[in-house]
Amino acid sequence: MLGWPGKPDQIAIIEYAGRRAKPVQHQVDRATGDGMYTVSWRIPGTLAASQTRRFLLRFDTSPVIGTPGTAIDVATSGNTLVVNNGDITLEHQREIGGFISRVTVAEATGALSWHDKVYDGTAYYLPTHEAERMEVTAAGPLRVVIEAASVYLGVNGEQPPSKPRAVYRFTNYAGLPITVVEALVTQEFAQQWKSLHFIEMGTGGAGFTNIATDGRGGRLEQTGRFFAGAKWGAVYNEQLLIAMCTATQPGAYDGGGGKHYLQYLRSGTASMTTLAYRWKDAILWGPGGQALEDRTVQRWHEILAAPPTVQVHFSTLATRLEAVTRIVNVKERALDKLSGKDWAVAHVGMTLARGGAAAAGKKITGGSFRETLSAIESCEQALNANSSEAELAQTGSGLAGLVLGHPYLGNDKAVYLFARPEHGAGLMSIYDRAGSREFLSIDPVHATLWEATVKTEAGGASFANNAQPCTVTFNTDAAGGQLLFEWSEHAAVDVVLRLGVGEALLRGRIEATIDEDKPSGFVSVAFPVVKGIKPLSPESQRDTILDTGRFGRERPSPLLSSKVHNIECPPGMQFTALTGDGLGFYFGEEDGLASRKQLSWAAAGDSLNFSIVHAVLGWGGDRPVRTYRSPGHVVLGPFRGDWYDAARIYRKWAITAPWCAKGRIHERADYPKWLIKAPYWSIGYLQHEKDIEDELNKQAFYEIPTMVAHVYNYFFTRHLDDRYPEYFPPKLGSAGFTAAIERLQSNGVRVVPYVNGSMWDMDTDSYRMEDAERRGAIWMSADGNLNITTSYGGGSSLATMCPGSAIWREKLSAITSELVGRYGADGVYFDFLTDHRGDCYNPEHGHPICGGNFWAKAVHDLYAGARAAAKERNPEAMITGEGIGEFCIDVHDTFLSLGESGSTAPLFLAVYHGYTNVYGGIYNNVDPVMLGRWWLMGCQNGWHG
Numbered sequence: 022m023l024g025w026p027g028k029p030d031q032i033a034i035i036e037y038a039g040r041r042a043k044p045v046q047h048q049v050d051r052a053t054g055d056g057m058y059t060v061s062w063r064i065p066g067t068l069a070a071s072q073t074r075r076f077l078l079r080f081d082t083s084p085v086i087g088t089p090g091t092a093i094d095v096a097t098s099g100n101t102l103v104v105n106n107g108d109i110t111l112e113h114q115r116e117i118g119g120f121i122s123r124v125t126v127a128e129a130t131g132a133l134s135w136h137d138k139v140y141d142g143t144a145y146y147l148p149t150h151e152a153e154r155m156e157v158t159a160a161g162p163l164r165v166v167i168e169a170a171s172v173y174l175g176v177n178g179e180q181p182p183s184k185p186r187a188v189y190r191f192t193n194y195a196g197l198p199i200t201v202v203e204a205l206v207t208q209e210f211a212q213q214w215k216s217l218h219f220i221e222m223g224t225g226g227a228g229f230t231n232i233a234t235d236g237r238g239g240r241l242e243q244t245g246r247f248f249a250g251a252k253w254g255a256v257y258n259e260q261l262l263i264a265m266c267t268a269t270q271p272g273a274y275d276g277g278g279g280k281h282y283l284q285y286l287r288s289g290t291a292s293m294t295t296l297a298y299r300w301k302d303a304i305l306w307g308p309g310g311q312a313l314e315d316r317t318v319q320r321w322h323e324i325l326a327a328p329p330t331v332q333v334h335f336s337t338l339a340t341r342l343e344a345v346t347r348i349v350n351v352k353e354r355a356l357d358k359l360s361g362k363d364w365a366v367a368h369v370g371m372t373l374a375r376g377g378a379a380a381a382g383k384k385i386t387g388g389s390f391r392e393t394l395s396a397i398e399s400c401e402q403a404l405n406a407n408s409s410e411a412e413l414a415q416t417g418s419g420l421a422g423l424v425l426g427h428p429y430l431g432n433d434k435a436v437y438l439f440a441r442p443e444h445g446a447g448l449m450s451i452y453d454r455a456g457s458r459e460f461l462s463i464d465p466v467h468a469t470l471w472e473a474t475v476k477t478e479a480g481g482a483s484f485a486n487n488a489q490p491c492t493v494t495f496n497t498d499a500a501g502g503q504l505l506f507e508w509s510e511h512a513a514v515d516v517v518l519r520l521g522v523g524e525a526l527l528r529g530r531i532e533a534t535i536d537e538d539k540p541s542g543f544v545s546v547a548f549p550v551v552k553g554i555k556p557l558s559p560e561s562q563r564d565t566i567l568d569t570g571r572f573g574r575e576r577p578s579p580l581l582s583s584k585v586h587n588i589e590c591p592p593g594m595q596f597t598a599l600t601g602d603g604l605g606f607y608f609g610e611e612d613g614l615a616s617r618k619q620l621s622w623a624a625a626g627d628s629l630n631f632s633i634v635h636a637v638l639g640w641g642g643d644r645p646v647r648t649y650r651s652p653g654h655v656v657l658g659p660f661r662g663d664w665y666d667a668a669r670i671y672r673k674w675a676i677t678a679p680w681c682a683k684g685r686i687h688e689r690a691d692y693p694k695w696l697i698k699a700p701y702w703s704i705g706y707l708q709h710e711k712d713i714e715d716e717l718n719k720q721a722f723y724e725i726p727t728m729v730a731h732v733y734n735y736f737f738t739r740h741l742d743d744r745y746p747e748y749f750p751p752k753l754g755s756a757g758f759t760a761a762i763e764r765l766q767s768n769g770v771r772v773v774p775y776v777n778g779s780m781w782d783m784d785t786d787s788y789r790m791e792d793a794e795r796r797g798a799i800w801m802s803a804d805g806n807l808n809i810t811t812s813y814g815g816g817s818s819l820a821t822m823c824p825g826s827a828i829w830r831e832k833l834s835a836i837t838s839e840l841v842g843r844y845g846a847d848g849v850y851f852d853f854l855t856d857h858r859g860d861c862y863n864p865e866h867g868h869p870i871c872g873g874n875f876w877a878k879a880v881h882d883l884y885a886g887a888r889a890a891a892k893e894r895n896p897e898a899m900i901t902g903e904g905i906g907e908f909c910i911d912v913h914d915t916f917l918s919l920g921e922s923g924s925t926a927p928l929f930l931a932v933y934h935g936y937t938n939v940y941g942g943i944y945n946n947v948d949p950v951m952l953g954r955w956w957l958m959g960c961q962n963g964w965h966g
Contacts, residue, residue, distance in 0.1 A: 032049050032078060033078075033080075034078060035077045045065060047062035048163040050158065050166070062163070093106040093195040094162065095161065100114065100115035109126055116150075116151050118135070118137075120169070121191070121200075124227075124261075129258075131261050133222055133223065133226070134148070134225075134226065134283075135222055136148065136285060137218050138173065139185050139216070140215055141215050142803055144175070145180070145185065146174060146175075147172075149176070152170060155169045155170075164192065166191065169189045170188045173185045182210075183209050186207055187207070199303045199325075202302050203299070208296060208297075211481075212481070213292075214292060215292055219300040220268075221287050222285055224256050224284050224286050229256040231256065231310065232256055232273045232275060233255045233257065234253065234255070241256070241275050247275070250272050252271065253319070255312075258309055259310060260308065262318070264312070264318045266305050266322045268288040269289030269302075269584040270288070292587055294547075294619055305317070335390060338397065341397055342378065342382065345397060349371065355367075362411055365436075367406075368436060369406065373400075373425065373465075376463075377401075378396075410424070412424075416498055417432075417499070419497045419501050421497050427440065428493045428504055430503075430518060432501065433454060434454060435452060435520070436454065439470070440466065444468075444490075445487035446470065446486060447487045448549065451659065461628075462555050462628055467487060472546075475511075475542060476544050489511065491506050493507075500522060503518065504517075512533050513535075526658035529651075532650045533648070534648050534649075537647065542640065542646040542647055543645075543646045543647070545640070548635070549631075549633060551657070553625075553628045553630075556580060563602055566622050567598045567926060567928060568586065569588055569929075571904060573594075575600075578599065580627070580629060583624060587621045590615070590618045591907070592906035595618065595620075598660075599629065600667065603661065603663070605662055605666065607667055610652075610653055614873070636872035636873065638873020638875065668932045680910040683911050686938065693914060695771060695847075699771065700728065701725055701728040701963045702728065702731055703729070703730050703731065703964075707732045707734070707735040707753060708734045708753070710753075716770055728769070728771070730771065732775065733775045735751045742777075745782050746832060747787055772847050773848045775850050776852070780821060781793055781798075781819065781820045782819055783819070794807070824880045825861060825868035825875065830883045831886075833883060835890070837890045837891050842893075848898050851903070853903055854884075854903070855880065856902075856905065860876070881909060884900060885912050901914060901916065901940075904919050915939060921943070927959070930958060934959055939959075940960060944965070946965070
């Protein structure tokens, strides 16, 4: 983007190669802002790996035209825009939100539909209505750009309260078989969306026959399976291929009008809890399966994952910036000679100067002259700071106060620096003194600390700390230093931050209150919100983030994966970290209520943003929630080590949480001793006599004295996922089922039957006779509809039951009591619940409507009731469920890992070893290496059929 007051045709692009200067083909398009243009040009020949080529942007009174090449154009016909790019033609229709309705590659044509939407129990779509705006912003000959803007609407044309909308930009380049799709989704306040769907392209009308991903592929046969890839996904036939090349969750669904949904190709989905969300992907249009055989899809993924970079040079500003940088380096080396308040003042000056230099470096390479000059001037001003500009309290090494107008909290381990109070006091610097390392790089004006979302009768709004001034008070004592921030513009918001003596980790809480005379209530509070987190290894190449959901694993930094990564709690553990090259940046929350929250990592340019978004307890009810208080301390800061060291930080608190109050497994009187000794779990069935022999044969094959049989299909059903919760009488009959369990137990095989913890078949006699619907146990969505699914049980109508309803808790407790007491089962496995989360809007259940610890408490209390019923019949009975959730440790005896082949970071066991157990692995994978790895991580093997 260039600030140029002249005319577009006066800009020329010239390549310099040695002494030769050669004009190249280029295109200039107006952009937003006065005198702003987008300049694009075709690089002649091939840009080889590691090659640098130099181009001069020249501003002439007469245009210079480069050598012509392949051209692209766009034509308008009524409400249709047609992009012609060689043998590729794309048709955009305004009636379907401006999306592409038809593609032609050579002579092969495919019709497309789109299902991009937001979803929170009710779906709101973009392509179901006419776009508000569809326009051409670049018309060729090198680049065609089409922008479409629209709102999300429900099936009856209604808008949700937050009024989400999106602008999609489709960019096509001459001679290239790709369309880059960018989307900016915004809403008036930060409504909590379960899923935001990007490029969900219906392909059933295009005659595709095959699916391919970088992981696996297959035929399209209406099987209802989803084929997921990690890098790319495609559908194709002999003549036409469409692929997602840089998706966040690429893949294709083999529906085709079959079981659940229609056939579609997908880029990705993610939850949305913020005011804005950005997406980007590239669609490849190819000539059928040949594009896979030629590795065209794979090559385009590699190119787009690491595209060429462009740097802009302003020689005069570059010289001035180099001089300033030299002064910064000299003064920084002199810091070692200072201590106490003098060090603090010099450090803040250096921090501001480094920030200014870094900002200038980014602006200059991006071609922003005025912004570069301003950043250099700020840097020069910071270098002239003196000690008279500080107001600090000190006890020992602990310092708290204001330095150069910036709130300061530090000791001999770490320093936390904030933007000026008049700019909102966002967190702008975290400095590790032991390693002399800065962890953040952010413009102080844009630095953040918290964000709140409220709802009103008319809709809602969101506001953050960096948009309003605050007051700051401070103190130090023998335990450390403390800062208290107070905002009052939209709500009374107090944040207390404390840095203990000898500690590098910051601890904080937030409290927010809305006046009674304001017609609004809290929906969510994000705290902390930290922006500008720098990579820990060069170019993030060895950086990972810790995914603390389920079993735990390391994932590439979003700066490498280009993926937003969210950790939902519950069921996930309430911590995460960025690690790389022996360094770490920790985030956690010590919340013994296991309140609903989302830990979110996202790339933003060359740095990362992180936030913990808390859904406020009761936000979905009729009465506004006017007060929010942190349910526990938020903890953040630098540490030395890797995933294991991060887990140890969290463990220190976690084993004091309520779910660990019973102590270690070997100390617990209520923990079944036989389960401790069981080395293996099988997936079994008890519907025929031969099923008993199958379980005994598995035991004999492994030559083990005892094992656990997790049994299915013991009740009458047409197929799996049918007739829940009518499990009695069993297929073998009451006497036969009891005898089967006794025979297995006499041979050392423990029996744990399956129970669906969430669904009640509406076709069953029990549903009608017990009046389940009238008694109000069904899960209710925000629009008042009951949650009923036909996606399981071959189309059976299954009502999703709320774990917070008394009738459902009583039902599952009674089933548990009968399985353990009457039939002698050794325990019960509950499907769903543990690994899930949700919000129920049914006011008849007596629970808070949405958010907070509603889900964790409802599920925990349901399990506690079932466990008490089991223990009453057999003190050695056990309870387990689907997935892993720390909040259930005291009511679960072990957890199913759900398809984990292993992990380089088994975080759950690193935190909770000794306090609980895990079983599982990969369903039916009995490979010795896999089993050995699972055993080494401290788990029980099995879950094999």
